[in-house]
Amino acid sequence: MSTQNAGLAGGRERSSAIYAENLSKCYRIYRKPIHRLWDVLFQSRSYEEFWAVRNVYLDIPHGSTVGIIGENGAGKSSLLKLLTGITSPSTGRVEVQGRIASLLELGAGFHPEFTGRENIRLNCAILGMTPEETAERFQRIVDFSELGDFIDRPVKTYSSGMYVRLGFSVAATVDPDILVIDEALSVGDEHFRGKCTNRLNEIREQGKTVVFVSHDIGAVKSMCKWVVLMDQGKVLEQGTAEQVTDTYLKRAKARGNERLSMVHRGKSEYPRWGTGEVEVTHFEMLDEQRAPTHVIQTGRPYSIRMQWKAHRECANPVFGVGLYRTDGTYLNGSNHQWREQPIELQRVVPGDAGEVEIFVERMPLQHGPYYLTLFLYDHSKPAPTAIDHREHVLTFEVLDVDRAQHGLIQVPSRWKLTRRGPSGTSELESAR
Amino acid sequence: MEFVRLYHSLRRHAPLVKNFVEKDLKGRYIGSTAGFFWSLVNPLLSLATYTFVFSFVLKSRWSDFQPDSEVVLMMYLGIVTWGCHAEIVSRCTGTLVENGNLIKKIVFPSEILPAYVSVSALFNLLIGLGFVLLGTLVFGYAFPAADPTPPGWIPEPSEPAFEPLRVGLSYLTLPLLLALHVGFSAGLGYLLATLNLLVRDVGHFTSAFITIWMFGTPIFYPQSLVRERGYGWVVDLNPMAWLVDAYRGALLFGHFPSPLVLAKLALVAFVSLWLGTRLFFKARHRFADFL
Incomplete structure (x- = not known):
């Protein structure tokens, strides 16, 4: 516990954007729906417990970018839901300072019957913005999303890529103090992803806090200074990006080998x-x-x-x-x-x-x-x-750890840049 | 008190409520070709259906001493009043589940959902009441009906007697009646919305129960009829019957509702809202888990 509690720089509660103490989430699995009613009314205990998040300590200072990594089912998304306040903790507490905008799942926070435009208004209102604030940002959101005529159609007609565009445009344009993103970005096309990355960098430069969950170790490594590694609901390790992604990769390798060799042990269906x-x-x-x-x-x-x-x-x-x-x-x-x-x-x-x-x-x-x-x-x-x-x-x-190149294959290459100016000619080279 | 909590939350999220109500009304009035017209046509259609069934098929007459124009207005008023109640109760029941996408995935003030449904239904009721006022002016003042009671005939005290339609000072009690009405319905709405989230069977139960309740409310028949047959308790225990009666008195005949009725209505509205919001807020922090 103490290693987890070491937290980020300083760890003074006052300066934290997000502070979580002994945070746990227990989902109750009821055998019959009626048991839910008895539980709410009389605290009857006819359920099984599932601890999605257990005893997590976090201290995220203002202006930092934090990555949360872990295998599927490690409790990352449950943790984000607790941090954003969508679900309430079973034990412990979360303190958040500032307006928090989240982008947790595809189409989250959209009303399927509403048009893109109406959903933007809805989301702005949910985030507590006044009509004036909304009007001021409205066009920027619409422009950023590049949805064209689709902005006036119900979002239920959108493709998953369009959902992401709209979702990201809203979340990134409402000027949140804290932005929480759950690997939704991986759905968009290359062009939009680039745009998102730019916008994220802008947000970070403005000194806003960004928390994001990803499987893309390259992205985590390049964006975050601090990384939290989760496993089975617990924080396994938190520390600098280098150190934690290294642990993660070692584990992923071991797990991947285990999983794939399991496949091969069985009789081949091919x-x-x-x-x-x-x-x-x-x-x-x-x-x-x-x-x-x-x-x-x-x-x-x-x-x-x-x-x-x-x-x-x-x-x-x-x-x-x-x-x-x-x-x-x-x-x-x-x-x-x-x-x-x-x-x-x-x-x-x-x-x-x-x-x-x-x-x-x-x-x-x-x-x-x-x-x-x-x-x-x-x-x-x-x-x-x-x-x-x-x-x-x-x-x-x-x-692919470094993600130095994009696309299907890695092409080893050498780059050379030349600059000619009044002060002379300079040549810059990169061998790798 | 959960009322206070609800009140503060609704004030804080007023723009959001407005957003939902606008969208809802737009969908109803702008999305359809007949639009606004539907809120008149719909009750008229049910009026025509029920009048046909009750008057022509079942040969039951409202009263021998009231002209048809008055009976039609009374039924119409009953239908729009009941319609508002039924809309709030049945739509609230499903509203949390329908908007699960919002509750489950973002920080969303779910308490505004039954509220917006209620506001939207209230708006529809006001349109319906507008037509009632119009009808009262037409049949009460422009083309008043003659008293159908034969001269010298004195009706039994239990029977509805002729009274001219009148728009009077009693209209001043309308805001109070509306508040008690919507308070009562919305309270039930909060209760059922929560219950339905916990146990989905509640939705099925509600839709069946609403129909039974409608027939237990004197909308298509006069109260006196049930009393005659010895089922007076159905009316006496049914707050919707008190409400329909009070609305009719105040909006059609210029009667002020009796303080006793108002006190009873205030009591049920209070109890309904208290219970509904209490259960709602008791379970609210776990809504996302239940969806």
């Missing part, structure tokens, strides 16, 4: 076919320490290793691997014959066995889930025939 002269008995991915893994970091080396065994004679077996994104997009395929320096394995006979290893210097893919497919084909025949073809032989995740 097709496998082939004539079976040669069999691949083992297939794995290795990280740079040559330890089996299912999680690779962008830009880091990795290798793929398989073991094979010949059951019958085979004229020309060729090992190949295909790389796919989980939506089925074929990203890359290679085998040992299609190379500048092809390897000829020649004829194999029963009893032969061995290993194939593919070394990759740097993982070019960005964040996300991917899978590998094994192609073991006989190339001695006019059309290659499958000896051992295994779809989805291995699923893995790529973690």
Whole structure:
């Protein structure tokens, strides 16, 4: 408890934008709806407890940007709801200084029947703004959202991207003292996301407090000085972004490996076919320490290793691997014959066995889930025939910590900028 | 006291209430082609239906001593009064669940929801009362009906006797009646809204109960009829019956409501509001958990 209580700079209650002490939230799960009524009326205890948040201490000073990270179900959203006052705590207390605007879920705070315009008015009124204040900001909100004619249609006709635009526009334009965001931004398109990031930076520069929950470690790292890591409703660690995201990544890696290897332990539901002269008995991915893994970091080396065994004679077996994104997009395929320096394995006979290893210097893919497919084909025949073809032989995740580039792949590049002016010519270079 | 809490909250969130009411009325009057006209047509349609069923199918007559124009106005007034009550009670019952998206995901003063429903219903009632006033002027002053009582005939004291329509000083009691009326209905609204959030069956129960209650209220038949048949207690225990009666007296015939009736109405309105807001605020901090 004491480590958690250490809090942020100084920790004096007066200067905190948000101060939480021994904060817990217990959801009551009733067996029958009528028990809810008995509970409210007579405090009857016919329910089971679920503690979504437990004994949390937080001290967020004015003007700071704080990230909350953790796995799904770690209690992040429950914590945000407590901090914003949407739900009331079961134990402890929260103190908030200043106007707080939140963007918790898609379409949160919108009335589906109201038009975009009416929802803006509604939200401004909910945030306690006077009609004059609302009128003053109204056009700015409409402009920021870029919704065009949709602003006059009921929000129930909006796409999820439009919801986010409207939601963010309101939350970011009402000049809150504290802005709370729950990873809603990930839905918008690239252009709008960029706009949001700019606006968030402006808000931070104005000395406003920003609290946000994200799975995007890159974003958390680049925006927050202070990060809170949650697990099973408790604060596992809080500290500088570097330190906490490091812990998070280690845990995510361990968890990811655990989860993905669970998938592989079960019988594969993906097709496998082939004539079976040669069999691949083992297939794995290795990280740079040559330890089996299912999680690779962008830009880091990795290798793929398989073991094979010949059951019958085979004229020309060729090992190949295909790389796919989980939506089925074929990203890359290679085998040992299609190379500048092809390897000829020649004829194999029963009893032969061995290993194939593919070394990759740097993982070019960005964040996300991917899978590998094994192609073991006989190339001695006019059309290659499958000896051992295994779809989805291995699923893995790529973690992108730095998020240095956007898009699907990372392209290593060197940048050079030149400036010519009256004071002379200067050249600026970046190798990485 | 929860009243005080409600009062302060409503004052603080007045712009928000206004927002909701405006949207609600706009949806009703601007969104539809006939718009404003519906608030006249709707009660008239139910009036026509019930008159047909009661007068032509069931052959029941309101009274032998009151002209048809008066009977129609009395029924119409009963319908709009009841309509306001039914609208508040039934819409309030579902309002918290319907607006769950607001309560669950943002900091939202949920106590304004039954309030805005009530204000919106009150507005509709006022439009209906406007038409009542118009009808009274037309049938009471422009084209007054003759007394249908045969000369020399003295009706039984229990039977409704002829009285000319009149717009008088008794209209001054209208604000008081409206306050007691809406207070009573809104109190029930707060109560049922909370109960329905906790146990969803309440909504189904309410819609059934509202219909039964309507037929237990002398809207399409005179009070004297129920008394004759020995069901006077139904009327005596039904605050809506007192209200309808008081409205009719004050708005159609120039009678001031008796202090006893006003005291009774004040009492039920108080009890209803007290109970409703008490339960509402008792559960309010957990609304988001229940949705």
